[in-house]
Amino acid sequence: MKVGLIGHRGAGKTTIFNMLTGLQAQTGGFGGKEEIHLGVIKVPDARIDKLSQIFKPKKTTYAEIRFTDFPPSEGEENLKSNQALVTQMREVDAITLVLRDFGAGANPIKELNDLMTEMILADLAVVENRRSRLKKEKARLQEEALLDRCSEALENEVSLRTLSFSADEENLASGFGFLSRKPVLVIFNQSEEQAGQSLSSSYQEELDRRQLQGLALAGKVEMEIAQLDENDRTAFLREIGIEEPARERFIRASYALLNLISFFTTGEDEVRAWTITQGAVARKAAGKIHSDIERGFIRAEVVPYDEFVICGSDAKCKEAGKLRLEGKDYLVKDGDIIHFRFAV
Numbered sequence: 001m002k003v004g005l006i007g008h009r010g011a012g013k014t015t016i017f018n019m020l021t022g023l024q025a026q027t028g029g030f031g032g033k034e035e036i037h038l039g040v041i042k043v044p045d046a047r048i049d050k051l052s053q054i055f056k057p058k059k060t061t062y063a064e065i066r067f068t069d070f071p072p073s074e075g076e077e078n079l080k081s082n083q084a085l086v087t088q089m090r091e092v093d094a095i096t097l098v099l100r101d102f103g104a105g106a107n108p109i110k111e112l113n114d115l116m117t118e119m120i121l122a123d124l125a126v127v128e129n130r131r132s133r134l135k136k137e138k139a140r141l142q143e144e145a146l147l148d149r150c151s152e153a154l155e156n157e158v159s160l161r162t163l164s165f166s167a168d169e170e171n172l173a174s175g176f177g178f179l180s181r182k183p184v185l186v187i188f189n190q191s192e193e194q195a196g197q198s199l200s201s202s203y204q205e206e207l208d209r210r211q212l213q214g215l216a217l218a219g220k221v222e223m224e225i226a227q228l229d230e231n232d233r234t235a236f237l238r239e240i241g242i243e244e245p246a247r248e249r250f251i252r253a254s255y256a257l258l259n260l261i262s263f264f265t266t267g268e269d270e271v272r273a274w275t276i277t278q279g280a281v282a283r284k285a286a287g288k289i290h291s292d293i294e295r296g297f298i299r300a301e302v303v304p305y306d307e308f309v310i311c312g313s314d315a316k317c318k319e320a321g322k323l324r325l326e327g328k329d330y331l332v333k334d335g336d337i338i339h340f341r342f343a344v
């Protein structure tokens with residue numbers, strides 16, 4: 001999963017990037033260099049820890065999230081005028097909007113409005129460009145109709161996220177990578193005095209009105225926490241009254257936002273977590289591992305994690321009749337341990 005951090009200058013994007021990745025990218029501006037920072041994290045999962053204890057595999061692989069910390073988008077650097085930046089933003093699966101809610105003159109709701117508008121304008125430019133091109137090409141009625149609808153919404157400052165598309169339309173639209181259709185997680189980056197507080201009701205109402213999801217966190221102090229070693233971290237968190245590091249809340253919120261679940265593969269060689277969208281069937285899940293397994297799919301042997309842990313081994317699961325045989329259309333559940341049988 002790829003997540004992009006977007007926001008105005010000095011909102012705390014790089015601080016939060018550091019908090020998420022444990023890296024130490026320079027905060028306080030790029031000093032004129034408009035760099036992009038990239039970082040990958042392993043998604044902590046106690047179930048993988050446990051499976052790894054049981055199987056003692058050669059390799060343990062957690063799910064990953066890839067973060068991109070973008071340069072600011074604001075004023076002269078607004079998205080519409082920065083095509084190279086927008087092109088990279090179109091590649092992420094989800095956008096995190098970082099809003100400054102600390103320091104003098106903080107106005108996170110205005111920043112939110114501005115950013116939503118910028119994304120809409122960037123999409124409108126793409127739609128209009130494509131529409132005028134289509135006029136010269138031979139008729140592509142379905143695409144034209146879709147673009148007409150998109151154009152109308154965007155002209156009215158409506159994000160494409162709110163439109164419902166058929167599967168065909170979704171397919172067409174996905175090629176454009178519309179920013180205003182990407183899932184958005186809004187972060188209110190607050191001062192350390194507010195560390196550990198949940199989202200205020202007035203912010204929550206703003207988000208609800210826009211049908212967005214968000215969280216409040218104190219970026220700077222959370223970044224410092226992320227850079228501590230584990231023992232110091234727990235003590236420090238308790239001291240300042242934070243129950244759970246923001247990094248973990250962020251990961252959970254992202255999974256929920258994107259409707260993601262994990263399934264596991266186990267064995268002596270590797271214990272591994274795989275991320276799929278809720279609603280994916282067994283054959284599609286197999287394709288996550290390898291296209292050969294998807295193509296040659298025969299069946300899936302499934303044990304839910306909780307039941308596996310009670311039995312303690314593959315053999316005991318089989319004995320207890322906990323191993324289920326499922327076909328290609330089986331709806332994979334969060335926590336399923338799956339062995340795929342396939343022929344190539």
Ligand SMILES: Nc1nc2c(ncn2[C@@H]2O[C@H](COP(=O)(O)OP(=O)(O)OP(=O)(O)O)[C@@H](O)[C@H]2O)c(=O)[nH]1
Pocket residue numbers: 007008009010011012013014015016026027028029030070071072102103189190191192217218219220221
């Ligand atoms: N007090 C306080 N300061 C913060 C917080 N988050 C970031 N800062 C400070 O704000 C300044 C800008 O933070 P950055 O993380 O560099 O912000 P940015 O959005 O990456 O900035 P640009 O990349 O220049 O757009 C730095 O001096 C940070 O230390 C916070 O939660 N509280």
Ligand SMILES: [Mg+2]
Pocket residue numbers: 013014015027028029030069070071
């Ligand atoms: Mg930055």
